Amino acid sequence: MGGATTSSFVAPPSSLRNSSPDDCGRSHQHHHHLQPPSAVNSSARSTTATTTTTATTTTTTTTTAMASLVHALDCVFTPSPGACEEVLACVQRVLGEAGFRGSAQALGPGPGACGSLSGDGETCACLCVRESGLLTIDLHRDEAVSPSPDELFSALEVALRELRTEVQHLRRLPPVHRGGPVERFWALSDGRVVEYDFEEETLTTRSAYQSVRVLRSPQYGSTLVLNGDVNLAESDAAYTQCIMGDGQETFTGRDVLILGGGDGAILHSLLSNYKPRSITMLEIDPVVMEACRTHLRSVCGDVLDSLSGPTHQIVVGDCVPALRRYADSGTEFDFIINDLTAIPISTTHHHDSSWEFLWLILELSLKVLRPDGKYLTQGNGYNMRAALRVYEQHLGQLQPPVGFTRRTANVPSYLELWVFYTIWKKTP
Amino acid sequence: MGGATTSSFVAPPSSLRNSSPDDCGRSHQHHHHLQPPSAVNSSARSTTATTTTTATTTTTTTTTAMASLVHALDCVFTPSPGACEEVLACVQRVLGEAGFRGSAQALGPGPGACGSLSGDGETCACLCVRESGLLTIDLHRDEAVSPSPDELFSALEVALRELRTEVQHLRRLPPVHRGGPVERFWALSDGRVVEYDFEEETLTTRSAYQSVRVLRSPQYGSTLVLNGDVNLAESDAAYTQCIMGDGQETFTGRDVLILGGGDGAILHSLLSNYKPRSITMLEIDPVVMEACRTHLRSVCGDVLDSLSGPTHQIVVGDCVPALRRYADSGTEFDFIINDLTAIPISTTHHHDSSWEFLWLILELSLKVLRPDGKYLTQGNGYNMRAALRVYEQHLGQLQPPVGFTRRTANVPSYLELWVFYTIWKKTP
Numbered sequence: 001m002g003g004a005t006t007s008s009f010v011a012p013p014s015s016l017r018n019s020s021p022d023d024c025g026r027s028h029q030h031h032h033h034l035q036p037p038s039a040v041n042s043s044a045r046s047t048t049a050t051t052t053t054t055a056t057t058t059t060t061t062t063t064t065a066m067a068s069l070v071h072a073l074d075c076v077f078t079p080s081p082g083a084c085e086e087v088l089a090c091v092q093r094v095l096g097e098a099g100f101r102g103s104a105q106a107l108g109p110g111p112g113a114c115g116s117l118s119g120d121g122e123t124c125a126c127l128c129v130r131e132s133g134l135l136t137i138d139l140h141r142d143e144a145v146s147p148s149p150d151e152l153f154s155a156l157e158v159a160l161r162e163l164r165t166e167v168q169h170l171r172r173l174p175p176v177h178r179g180g181p182v183e184r185f186w187a188l189s190d191g192r193v194v195e196y197d198f199e200e201e202t203l204t205t206r207s208a209y210q211s212v213r214v215l216r217s218p219q220y221g222s223t224l225v226l227n228g229d230v231n232l233a234e235s236d237a238a239y240t241q242c243i244m245g246d247g248q249e250t251f252t253g254r255d256v257l258i259l260g261g262g263d264g265a266i267l268h269s270l271l272s273n274y275k276p277r278s279i280t281m282l283e284i285d286p287v288v289m290e291a292c293r294t295h296l297r298s299v300c301g302d303v304l305d306s307l308s309g310p311t312h313q314i315v316v317g318d319c320v321p322a323l324r325r326y327a328d329s330g331t332e333f334d335f336i337i338n339d340l341t342a343i344p345i346s347t348t349h350h351h352d353s354s355w356e357f358l359w360l361i362l363e364l365s366l367k368v369l370r371p372d373g374k375y376l377t378q379g380n381g382y383n384m385r386a387a388l389r390v391y392e393q394h395l396g397q398l399q400p401p402v403g404f405t406r407r408t409a410n411v412p413s414y415l416e417l418w419v420f421y422t423i424w425k426k427t428p
Numbered sequence: 429m430g431g432a433t434t435s436s437f438v439a440p441p442s443s444l445r446n447s448s449p450d451d452c453g454r455s456h457q458h459h460h461h462l463q464p465p466s467a468v469n470s471s472a473r474s475t476t477a478t479t480t481t482t483a484t485t486t487t488t489t490t491t492t493a494m495a496s497l498v499h500a501l502d503c504v505f506t507p508s509p510g511a512c513e514e515v516l517a518c519v520q521r522v523l524g525e526a527g528f529r530g531s532a533q534a535l536g537p538g539p540g541a542c543g544s545l546s547g548d549g550e551t552c553a554c555l556c557v558r559e560s561g562l563l564t565i566d567l568h569r570d571e572a573v574s575p576s577p578d579e580l581f582s583a584l585e586v587a588l589r590e591l592r593t594e595v596q597h598l599r600r601l602p603p604v605h606r607g608g609p610v611e612r613f614w615a616l617s618d619g620r621v622v623e624y625d626f627e628e629e630t631l632t633t634r635s636a637y638q639s640v641r642v643l644r645s646p647q648y649g650s651t652l653v654l655n656g657d658v659n660l661a662e663s664d665a666a667y668t669q670c671i672m673g674d675g676q677e678t679f680t681g682r683d684v685l686i687l688g689g690g691d692g693a694i695l696h697s698l699l700s701n702y703k704p705r706s707i708t709m710l711e712i713d714p715v716v717m718e719a720c721r722t723h724l725r726s727v728c729g730d731v732l733d734s735l736s737g738p739t740h741q742i743v744v745g746d747c748v749p750a751l752r753r754y755a756d757s758g759t760e761f762d763f764i765i766n767d768l769t770a771i772p773i774s775t776t777h778h779h780d781s782s783w784e785f786l787w788l789i790l791e792l793s794l795k796v797l798r799p800d801g802k803y804l805t806q807g808n809g810y811n812m813r814a815a816l817r818v819y820e821q822h823l824g825q826l827q828p829p830v831g832f833t834r835r836t837a838n839v840p841s842y843l844e845l846w847v848f849y850t851i852w853k854k855t856p
Contacts, residue, residue, distance in 0.1 A: 068562055074607045102533050102542075107550045114530075114552035114568070116544040122535045124542035126554035128568045134496055134607040138566060140542070140556045173606075174615035179502050179562040184620075187602035192612070194843065195620040197811055219810045219845045235845075238838070382647050383625055410666070412838045412845065415622065417647045417663075 067180045068140050071149045072173040073156060075135040078166040084111035086165050088129045091137065092117075094159050098152050100125055121146025133168075135160075140178075182215065186230060188416045189342075189381030196230075196415075198223070202295055207287030214295040220413040222295045224263055226288065232263045233413035234298045240265040242409035242420045243339060243378055249422075251276045254334035257326075257368070259319045259361065261339040262288035264300025267312065271303060279312035280333075282319040289314075323364035336365045338377035344387065359394065362423075366402070371425055379419035382408055388419055401426045495608045496568050499577045500601040501584060503563040506594040512539035514593050516557045519565065520545075522587050526580050528553055549574025561596075563588075568606075610643065614658060616844045617770075617809030624658075624843075626651070630723055635715030642723040648841040650723045652691055654716065660691045661841035662726045668693040670837035670848045671767060671806055677850075679704045682762035685754075685796070687747045687789065689767040690716035692728025695740065699731060707740035708761075710747040717742075751792035764793045766805035771812070771819050787822065790851075794830070799853055807847035810836055816847055829854040 077083055088104060095117050104115025104127065114128045124140040137156065139149045157170050177184075182198045196217060203214040213225040221234025232239060241247065244266060251274040258266050258281040267281050283289060293304035307314045315322060319340070326332075338361060344354035365375050379388055395404050404423045411418050505511055516532060523545050532543030538559045545553045552568040565584065567577045585598050605612075610626045628644040641653040649662025660667060669675065672694060679702040686694050686709040695709050711717060721732035735742045743750060747768070754760075766789060772782035793803050807816055823832050832851045839846050 068556070068558065068564060070564075072606070076607050076609075105530050105544070105546060107546045107552055110550075112550055114544040114546055114554070116533070116542040116554055116556070118533060118535050118542055122538075122540055122558065124535055124556045126542070126544055126556075126566065128496070128544070128552045128554075130496065130550065130570065132570070136496060136498075136568065136606050138554065140564065142558065142560070171611055173613045174619070174621045176621055178500070178564050179504050181504075183599055185601045188623075190625065191602070192623040192625060193602045193604055194622045195616075197618065197620060197844075218813075235838075385646075410663075410838055410840045415843050416625075417840065 067143070068178045069143050069175050070178055071139045071141070071153070071175045073137045073139075073153050074169075074171045074173065075137075075160055076168040077133045077135065077160075077163075078168060079131060079133040080165065082111075083133070083165040084113070084129050084131050086163050087135050087160065088113050088127075090159050090163055091127055091129070091135065091156065094152070094156050095119070095125055095127075098155070104129075119146075123147075123149075186228075188383075188414075190383040190416070192416075194415045196223075203291055205287060205291070207285050209285050210288075212285075212287050212291050214291055217413065221298065223413055224288070224292060224296060230413055232265060232296070232299065234296055235412040236265075236299075236414075238409045239378075239411045239414075239418070240269050242407060242411075242418070243337060243376055244269060245374070245376055245422055246407055246409075246420075249335065249374065249376075250274065251335060253277050255332070256280070256335045256337065257333040257365075258282065259336065259338045259340050259365070260284075261337065263292045263296060264289065264304045266337055266339060267314070268299065268301045268303045271309070271312065272301070276311060281312070281314045282322050283314060283316060284318050286316050289316075320360065320364065323361070323368060326368040327364060332368055332370045332373070334370055334373045336369055336373070336375045338362075338365065338375065342378055342380045355390075358391075366398075366425065369425065371427065373424070375423040377421050377423070379406070379421055381414075382417035382419055384419075391421075395421075395423065400428070495571070496606045497571050497603050498606055499567045499569070499581070499603045501565045501567075501581050502597075502599045502601065503565075503588055504596040505561050505563065505588075505591075506596060507559060507561040508593065510539075511561070511593040512541070512557050512559050514591050515563050515588065516541050516555075518587050518591055519555055519557070519563065519584065522580070522584050523547070523553055523555075526583070532557075547574075551577075614656075616811075616842075618811040618844070620844075622843045624651075631719055633715060633719070635713050637713050638716075640713075640715050640719050642719055645841065649726065651841055652716070652720060652724060658841055660693060660724070660727065662724055663840040664693075664727075664842075666837045667806075667839045667842075667846070668697050670835060670839075670846075671765060671804055672697060673802070673804055673850055674835055674837075674848075677763065677802065677804075678702065679763060681705050683760070684708070684763045684765065685761040685793075686710065687751075687764065687766045687768050687793070688712075689765065691720045691724060692717065692732045694765055694767060695742070696727065696729045696731045699737070699740065700729070704739060709740070709742045710750050711742060711744060712746050714744050717744075748788065748792065751789070751796060754796040755792060760796055760798045760801070762798055762801045764797055764801070764803045766790075766793065766803065770806055771808040771815050783818075786819075794826075794853065797853065799855065801852065803851040805849050805851070807834070807849055809842075810845035810847055812847075819849075823849075823851065828856070 077087060092104065098119060100117035100119040102115060102117035104113040107114050107128070107130070110131045112130045117125045119125060122142055123146045126138045126140070127135065129135045141149070153172060160167050160170060182201055184195050184198055186194055186196055188194060197219055198215040198217050200216040201213065202216050202222060203212070205212050210227045215223045215225055217223050217233065219235065223233035224231040251270055254276050256270060256276045256279045258279065260283055261267060261281050262283040262285055267279060270276055270279055289304050292300050340361060341354060341358065344358065369375055379391060395402055402423050403426050404421050407420050408417050409420060505515060520532065526547060528545035528547040530543060530545035532541040532555065535542050535556070540558045542556045547553060550570055551574045554566045554568070555563065557563045569577070581600060588595050588598060610629055612623050612626055614622055614624055616622060625645050625647055626643040627646060629641065630644050630650060631640070631642040633640050638655045643651045643653055645651050645661060647663065651661035652659040679698055682704050684698060684704045684707045686707065688711055689695060689709050690711040690713055695707060698704055698707055717732050720728050768789060769782060769786065771786065797803055807819060823830055830851050831854050832849050835848050836845050837848060
């Protein structure tokens with residue numbers, strides 16, 4: 001960062017102050033929040049999710065001016081009497097010397113404190129010192145008018161290391177853009193934060209079941225986001241490959257049931273690579289299918305253009321009553337591919353409806369699975385070890401007994417490894 | 429997030445206030461900053477990089493108490509006279525009603541303002557309102573003692589949408605842990621921020637050339653980090669596969685030169701999968717090799733245990749004079765695998781030493797490449813389009829002319845797609 005920095009934080013040269021936002025956004029370490037021309041819709045004060053949240057008329061310049069860059073410094077120190085006060089005085093002195101004005105206030109009954117100080121170029125330094133031994137400094141600046149804080153942070157680091165208080169570590173965080181036109185920060189399954197490279201919100205709508213969005217990533221292509229979860233992108237053949245058994249299964253001549261699968265990827269792969277005897281896909285949400293038919297065509301091909309073909313049909317509806325009807329009528333399948341919800345994150349599953357739903361789907365599926373059939377499903381993020389363990393323990397306790405294998409895929413748009421399962425009935 | 433939230437932000441029940449950090453850290457959406465028992469070394473006030481930055485004696489409880497969770501809310505509003513003041517008054521009113529104390533101050537000569545307000549449970553709300561139309565609120569809290577801000581944020585969202593000022597979008601960011609024991613936030617090639625799942629800093633040292641670290645990820649295994657860049661993890665066979673031509677080349681019976689490759693992955697793959705006539709590896713940094721020999725053994729096998737074998741040798745030294753000696757003596761190779769620096773990020777390459785270095789390596793390599801030989805190299809992140817274009821334009825202008833192909837790999841630990849090249853001399 002900071003290729004166009006000044007030699008002093010306190011007094012940036014006028015050339016920098018006067019530079020246009022476009023000048024400052026040229027470095028390729030900075031994000032380019034280009035406003036795409038094809039944003040669907042704009043309804044600024046809407047409180048419903050049926051309108052897009054991106055504004056159509058924003059230009060690059062306006063966007064850059066609107067966004068703010070936040071640089072952060074963390075300092076962990078050993079708690080001791082007077083440590084908080086010493087750290088706070090040090091930070092206030094260094095910020096004061098750099099021209100920041102303002103003071104801190106008590107954070108609670110103890111010696112902790114917080115404060116926001118304002119500096120040149122409308123820069124704001126927010127500091128928070130905790131008695132437990134943590135100082136955080138967040139420096140909010142407008143890239144267009146205020147200088148890089150590199151030198152200020154260096155001065156702070158030097159000053160903090162000279163204190164009597166023991167500094168355990170000092171760490172600068174990568175700068176973060178705030179207020180850009182497209183949502184870019186997402187949480188992974190284990191709560192970690194990642195910034196996506198989404199440049200455009202192509203679709204934002206709400207179905208009877210969920211919020212349905214398509215965002216455009218330069219790397220991953222059009223990306224389906226359901227209820228805030230990145231679901232599948234055009235880059236994600238690895239997901240489809242892995243949920244279908246990672247090339248270990250042949251579906252030719254078999255009866256295949258897909259639960260969910262509204263993006264059309266599994267159906268498209270089955271029809272392109274195999275000759276199944278029959279494929280039935282049970283998808284509840286026509287809005288998802290329409291979104292993918294329109295925006296993720298490289299994923300679904302033309303399989304979502306109609307609800308049936310010579311050997312396949314798409315049933316728009318709830319899979320639970322359908323599975324019950326199959327069980328009642330004795331209809332059976334060689335493969336059931338469960339592309340519904342991932343394994344719930346909660347591990348206290350006694351009264352968790354998503355675990356109950358998962359077990360119900362599994363129970364009904366095993367009822368309509370042929371004795372030599374296979375049940376293929378996604379699990380969850382590799383790091384959701386406790387939830388995956390709950391799932392595997394449940395599998396180990398099923399009667400009649402089942403066997404299972406587990407595999408991991410590196411799905412490009414997921415930014416974390418993802419676990420999949422193949423489950424079958426053990427022969428007595 | 430917030431599975432254990434209270435029904436009111438203002439007055440958390442005493443049971444929550446008194447709960448131990450361990451209780452609050454149990455949700456599997458939270459990070460567990462477990463302090464590994466095997467941290468190498470601890471020298472808290474050290475200013476050199478030769479000692480580890482993790483503390484060995486910190487327990488889980490202390491760690492949780494030390495860390496802070498930051499919840500952020502961004503509000504982009506349409507700039508207009510009085511908008512800033514209206515937004516600020518609204519935020520201060522809602523925060524005041526929730527028991528926050530403190531006030532904001534001017535951010536500069538305009539109506540922009542910043543402030544830090546303190547609330548119950550040592551919670552700190554930092555706000556920054558800019559005339560250009562951006563409000564950011566960062567709520568810093570100690571998970572162990574202060575409640576989730578979900579209700580406060582909802583109240584703020586409702587209040588902001590009721591203003592005369594037009595709110596373009598409101599966006600909550602995923603909560604971020606600050607001050608944990610292991611560095612987790614990294615910038616990708618295009619500046620985006622990602623949080624890794626590193627749980628342990630296994631090695632931190634500094635060689636004559638660079639900082640050398642090994643961090644432990646549950647997903648990716650031991651991960652080599654050079655000068656702050658994630659270089660190669662145990663999960664990253666895809667990198668080695670792709671830089672070696674993605675299975676399209678056979679090295680059996682050929683003379684192979686590796687430039688860099690200190691992690692040993694390429695050498696190990698060549699010796700395991702092919703029978704090259706000769707392999708020469710030119711690696712400048714013995715500290716990198718020793719780090720990988722010790723901590724990334726699944727990557728290098730035993731190939732770094734000695735500097736030579738029946739058909740290979742590792743030359744510890746600078747590759748530039750070695751390449752010049754090969755050119756002078758007429759030594760030639762069938763394959764040159766450049767596993768040195770990635771393509772520089774800067775696109776103003778007239779006086780950029782890293783571009784100069786890249787062109788020098790390429791020029792010298794082409795001199796010692798047999799007429800039907802191939803030069804294999806990494807490029808950079810897929811999103812570094814301008815830098816990749818500079819590289820490809822340079823290739824297009826070389827005399828004698830070269831041809832090239834380009835491919836992309838999804839290297840697990842990189843969290844972004846990575847571009848690789850194969851380059852060859854065009855026959856006249």
